[in-house]
Amino acid sequence: MSILDSKIPSGPLADKWTKHKNEIDLVNPANKRNIDVIIVGTGLAGGSAAATLAELGYNVKTFCYQDSPRRAHSIAAQGGINAAKNYQGDGDSAYRLFYDTVKGGDYRSREANVHRLAEVSTNIIDQCVAQGVPFAREYGGLLDNRSFGGVLVSRTFYAKGQTGQQLLLGAYSAMNRQINRGKIQSFNRHEMLDVVKVDGKARGIIARNLVTGEIERHSAHAVVLASGGYGNVFFLSTNAMGSNVTASWRAHRRGAYFANPCYTQIHPTCIPVSGDHQSKLTLMSESLRNDGRIWVPKKKEDALAIREGRLKPTQLSEEDRDYYLERRYPAFGNLVPRDVASRAAKECCDAGFGVNKTGEAVYLDFATAIERYGREKALTEKISNPSEADIYKMGAAVIENKYGNLFQMYEKIVDENPYKTPMMIYPAVHYTMGGLWVDYNLQTTVEGLYATGEANFSDHGANRLGASALMQGLADGYFVLPYTIGDYLSKDIRTGKIPTDTKEFDQAENEVKDRINKLMSGSGERSVDYYHKKLGKIMWNKCGMSRNEKDLKDAIEEISALREDFWNNVKVPGTKDTLNQELEKAGRVADFLELGELFAKDALDRRESCGGHFREESVELDGAQKGEALRDDKNFKYVSAWEYKGAPKEALLHKEELNFENIELKTRSYK
Amino acid sequence: MKLTLKIWRQENANAKGAIQTYPIDGIEPDMSFLEMLDVLNEQLINQGDIPVVFDHDCREGICGSCSLQINGEPHGPDRLVTTCQLHMRKFNDGDTIVVEPFRAKAFPVVKDLMIDRSAFDRIQHAGGYISVNTSGNTIDANAIPVNKENADDSFAAATCIGCGACVAACKNASAMLFTSAKVSQYALLPQGQVEASERVLSMVEQMDKEGFGNCTNTGACEVECPKGISLENIARMNREYLSASLKG
Numbered sequence: 001m002s003i004l005d006s007k008i009p010s011g012p013l014a015d016k017w018t019k020h021k022n023e024i025d026l027v028n029p030a031n032k033r034n035i036d037v038i039i040v041g042t043g044l045a046g047g048s049a050a051a052t053l054a055e056l057g058y059n060v061k062t063f064c065y066q067d068s069p070r071r072a073h074s075i076a077a078q079g080g081i082n083a084a085k086n087y088q089g090d091g092d093s094a095y096r097l098f099y100d101t102v103k104g105g106d107y108r109s110r111e112a113n114v115h116r117l118a119e120v121s122t123n124i125i126d127q128c129v130a131q132g133v134p135f136a137r138e139y140g141g142l143l144d145n146r147s148f149g150g151v152l153v154s155r156t157f158y159a160k161g162q163t164g165q166q167l168l169l170g171a172y173s174a175m176n177r178q179i180n181r182g183k184i185q186s187f188n189r190h191e192m193l194d195v196v197k198v199d200g201k202a203r204g205i206i207a208r209n210l211v212t213g214e215i216e217r218h219s220a221h222a223v224v225l226a227s228g229g230y231g232n233v234f235f236l237s238t239n240a241m242g243s244n245v246t247a248s249w250r251a252h253r254r255g256a257y258f259a260n261p262c263y264t265q266i267h268p269t270c271i272p273v274s275g276d277h278q279s280k281l282t283l284m285s286e287s288l289r290n291d292g293r294i295w296v297p298k299k300k301e302d303a304l305a306i307r308e309g310r311l312k313p314t315q316l317s318e319e320d321r322d323y324y325l326e327r328r329y330p331a332f333g334n335l336v337p338r339d340v341a342s343r344a345a346k347e348c349c350d351a352g353f354g355v356n357k358t359g360e361a362v363y364l365d366f367a368t369a370i371e372r373y374g375r376e377k378a379l380t381e382k383i384s385n386p387s388e389a390d391i392y393k394m395g396a397a398v399i400e401n402k403y404g405n406l407f408q409m410y411e412k413i414v415d416e417n418p419y420k421t422p423m424m425i426y427p428a429v430h431y432t433m434g435g436l437w438v439d440y441n442l443q444t445t446v447e448g449l450y451a452t453g454e455a456n457f458s459d460h461g462a463n464r465l466g467a468s469a470l471m472q473g474l475a476d477g478y479f480v481l482p483y484t485i486g487d488y489l490s491k492d493i494r495t496g497k498i499p500t501d502t503k504e505f506d507q508a509e510n511e512v513k514d515r516i517n518k519l520m521s522g523s524g525e526r527s528v529d530y531y532h533k534k535l536g537k538i539m540w541n542k543c544g545m546s547r548n549e550k551d552l553k554d555a556i557e558e559i560s561a562l563r564e565d566f567w568n569n570v571k572v573p574g575t576k577d578t579l580n581q582e583l584e585k586a587g588r589v590a591d592f593l594e595l596g597e598l599f600a601k602d603a604l605d606r607r608e609s610c611g612g613h614f615r616e617e618s619v620e621l622d623g624a625q626k627g628e629a630l631r632d633d634k635n636f637k638y639v640s641a642w643e644y645k646g647a648p649k650e651a652l653l654h655k656e657e658l659n660f661e662n663i664e665l666k667t668r669s670y671k
Numbered sequence: 672m673k674l675t676l677k678i679w680r681q682e683n684a685n686a687k688g689a690i691q692t693y694p695i696d697g698i699e700p701d702m703s704f705l706e707m708l709d710v711l712n713e714q715l716i717n718q719g720d721i722p723v724v725f726d727h728d729c730r731e732g733i734c735g736s737c738s739l740q741i742n743g744e745p746h747g748p749d750r751l752v753t754t755c756q757l758h759m760r761k762f763n764d765g766d767t768i769v770v771e772p773f774r775a776k777a778f779p780v781v782k783d784l785m786i787d788r789s790a791f792d793r794i795q796h797a798g799g800y801i802s803v804n805t806s807g808n809t810i811d812a813n814a815i816p817v818n819k820e821n822a823d824d825s826f827a828a829a830t831c832i833g834c835g836a837c838v839a840a841c842k843n844a845s846a847m848l849f850t851s852a853k854v855s856q857y858a859l860l861p862q863g864q865v866e867a868s869e870r871v872l873s874m875v876e877q878m879d880k881e882g883f884g885n886c887t888n889t890g891a892c893e894v895e896c897p898k899g900i901s902l903e904n905i906a907r908m909n910r911e912y913l914s915a916s917l918k919g
Contacts, residue, residue: 052805067726068792070833071734087813123807130809132801132862134826141816159826165733166829173800180796188789211781240728274701279709280730409732412749412756413703478805527716529709574721578683579782581724582716 004257004641004656007439008112013662014095017116020440021483025490032057034496035489036220038205040192040247042069044164044171044470045453046226048477051174054183056482058489061218062175063190063207065242065584070172073228073240074473077164078285078406080148080156081470083121088145092153094118099663100151101468104337105433105461106611106631107665108260108639110658112440113458120479121471125157127478133170135159147335148287148466156467161285161406167470171477190216191584192247193515195223195254195449196508202254202449203498204505206512210584213577215512217505219498221489222448224481225251226473229432229454231264233592233599234544235536237429238270238283244588245595248436248455256444257641257654259457260434261595262603265464265612266545267430268341271413272361281428282413284364284406286466289334291369291399292423294341296353296362298322303353313355313363313422324348332670339463339612339629340670342427346545349426356424365422370395427545431469433460433612434602437641437656441484442476445641450485452476457639462611516576519586524571528585531566535559535589535596543600548616552604556597560649563593597648602640605653608632624671633665672698672759675767676711678723681780684787688780690769700760704747705730705737707759708770724783730755732897735832738778738786738839740771745836745895753834753897773839777846777882788835790881791849797877798870799853801862815861825859828852830898837892837900843884848892850878851908852900858911868915875912 009020027035035058039050042064054060064072084097098118102109125143129135135157136144148156159166178184189210196204196219204219230245231237252258269289271282297303298320305311324344326333336344345362348354355361374395378386386394396419400407407418414424436444436451438458443450453473460468542555566589574580609618609629618630638655645652673696681688695714698707705727712722728736737754741747747757762768772780777790803809829852837848854871857863863870886905893902 055804066728067788071728071736073729076729076731076733125812126809127805127807129812130803130862132857132860134822134829134856137817137819137822139819141818142813162830169829174805176795177800177802240734241730242728275699277699277702277706277710279706282731412752415760479807527713529713571716573716579724582722
């Protein structure tokens with residue numbers, strides 16, 4: 001038997017969570033006052049957990065590297081949040097949301113976790129509305145829904161293209177209430193640099209005050225990592241510039257297994273790269289695919305003419321356009337899941353049909369939608385014989401109402417008007433499904449150390465459905481962790497305050513300081529960004545949208561060599577005892593240089609195509625699915641959980657076999 | 672493009688700062704303003720100098736971290752954008768660009784272009800929330816219909832990113848636009864009505880304590896706000912404040 005115990009409760013799927021909650025040990029309110037919890041990260045998962053734990057009576061300390069918890073990168077999520085409310089009466093249910101999520105994750109997630117997520121999803125919406133989150137509403141005053149990437153029901157709640165912002169501000173407001181009551185101490189501009197273990201349990205962290213450079217000790221009875229994903233290992237991603245793997249990676253080095261590092265989501269609708277100076281990529285919400293049609297020119301010479309500026313996309317007739325998603329996947333069309341849409345775009349561009357200067361872009365066209373909405377509007381407004389200009393005007397107004405801020409953002413960046421000419425999009429790294437391995441209680445393999453939200457691996461399998469990240473972050477923080485952590489903390493009611501003047505804290509602090517000194521003592525040949533960009537290129541070219549054995553093996557060697565070079569030659573200017581953004585970056589890139597190698601090693605091990613992980617050696621050879629991803633359930637129906645053993649090369653693989661008792665494993669077909 | 676940058680450098684909160692001049696070349700019109708600063712910093716690092724510190728994170732105009740006063744305007748010459756969304760195509764070859772942090776007594780400089788905006792957090796601690804527990808055991812989300820117009824106005828107010836451009840734009844360094852946006856978001860929703868009076872009184876009290884100036888209705892904040900937060904919010908807050916005070 002695997003040493004990984006997922007602690008999935010027994011009983012029928014739909015009863016597991018209720019049963020588990022009933023059986024969990026509770027902490028008496030008077031005792032909660034004597035228990036401290038540290039939460040690292042203040043996005044949806046961390047902010048919601050902090051507020052809820054503080055409401056319950058625990059003493060909470062939160063840490064974020066930003067100047068305010070409100071700036072965590074959940075804020076940038078655009079499209080929406082799923083919940084099985086079935087307000088639209090279109091046949092949705094918790095089971096259907098569960099089913100879609102497991103299927104969307106290509107059968108590489110845990111049934112029990114996903115079902116729990118679907119169950120609590122409805123509470124999230126109730127909760128957020130009660131908190132004053134201004135979701136979009138219909139004229140009757142009830143909440144509006146839309147359908148979102150790859151599903152057949154409308155279950156996505158949204159606040160224009162700023163859903164993440166509104167949900168995060170909701171969690172932040174709940175935090176503020178507890179800060180005002182003195183139940184949360186918020187440490188902003190602080191970065192966690194290590195977990196401190198005492199007798200095998202996580203009992204605190206070492207953090208750096210980013211303003212003064214001071215190294216601080218903070219103790220607690222439990223530590224929660226809600227520090228987000230590691231997409232920035234690719235340098236270019238839709239993550240914030242500061243998003244990093246350091247908290248998770250430091251925990252990994254202290255014994256927390258890292259699960260499925262190779263599962264990365266490459267989002268199909270991002271603004272294409274414009275040049276070498278590019279520092280990050282901007283996502284355009286996938287909700288745009290509800291109304292936009294994706295295409296490239298049918299003829300290569302047209303694509304070339306467009307790239308060279310001799311031809312405009314609007315000049316191409318319908319017959320000369322290839323709406324390739326509608327052609328290849330008639331059932332789902334432009335709404336196929338993210339991995340399918342991303343790979344299809346890359347295939348078109350690789351084949352020479354790309355439409356921007358770099359040849360790495362496809363069109364997302366709203367002309368059809370503008371006309372359709374315009375005609376609908378003319379009908380409902382009872383305008384007979386509307387002119388083409390009126391139809392366009394009315395249709396554009398509908399589109400503006402739905403996506404106005406996204407269109408504005410696009411125009412600011414690209415300097416083209418997407419109401420008049422099709423948008424250009426290209427896939428970019430967006431989300432990492434992998435993360436710290438956790439059991440049903442969201443506890444890592446280190447006792448007392450929990451991981452929530454994107455930082456854990458548990459709910460999205462090999463691919464995440466649109467509008468599910470916000471759902472998972474808030475589900476973990478508001479409704480799951482506050483129960484499950486009680487089971488552990490109930491054993492700590494007599495422990496008393498954890499002292500920080502112990503040898504364990506001494507040792508951890510010294511290691512952190514040594515590492516900083518080492519970072520500052522490089523020969524000073526190259527900047528941190530030089531290494532980060534190089535790492536990003538290796539990752540994108542060899543561990544990106546499609547992967548093969550040879551490239552992955554090369555990547556492992558190249559990353560390992562780059563890491564050595566980094567430690568010898570990196571240049572970190574300034575001093576360690578002041579605000580030093582280069583030092584902050586250096587520490588993060590050092591960890592990415594280890595994670596990147598483990599990522600490639602994990603991808604190499606998984607000789608199947610599943611979800612966001614496409615192995616070129618594993619494709620359907622014939623039949624209707626020819627050329628599509630071939631999953632191998634016989635050999636790879638497991639979670640890979642890696643144990644740290646020194647260099648990433650030495651990492652030891654543990655497998656958690658996935659059992660599907662409620663869902664029949666099927667080939668994902670969106671044809 | 673070739674540019675001359677005049678940038679505020681200040682070692683820490685207590686040090687005296689000064690403008691320093693940096694020539695820079697090879698800037699492309701497609702670069703964002705922050706990417707231009709990345710190029711400068713890379714250049715400074717390679718020369719053995721200390722790079723310029725500035726706040727930035729999402730680089731897509733939503734986190735509200737960036738806080739640069741560019742040629743005297745918060746977030747620079749473009750409208751409805753943050754500094755990270757400002758592109759170099761808005762400038763001309765040969766331009767001299769002055770870059771300072773947002774200036775306000777309540778926003779002390781931390782280092783170079785980075786400022787301390789924790790005053791905004793404290794205003795929110797004072798009452799920027801609805802006092803419901805996060806148990807999820809509330810009424811169904813659709814139990815109380817909300818007039819669409821109010822819901823939309825509430826959302827529009829809630830899109831404030833807390834960057835502080837309104838304060839930097841105001842000759843009195845007033846935080847009325849920021850505070851009123853939060854007050855309005857809740858005042859426009861039935862869920863926020865219950866505590867509306869206490870909220871507006873506490874938030875305004877905290878705002879005054881932080882040392883922000885008074886509002887004299889010049890409207891500079893609305894012009895410079897990257898999210899287009901409307902002055903109507905200030906009028907609404909004044910009404911809320913007055914009626915809460917009279918209830919007193």
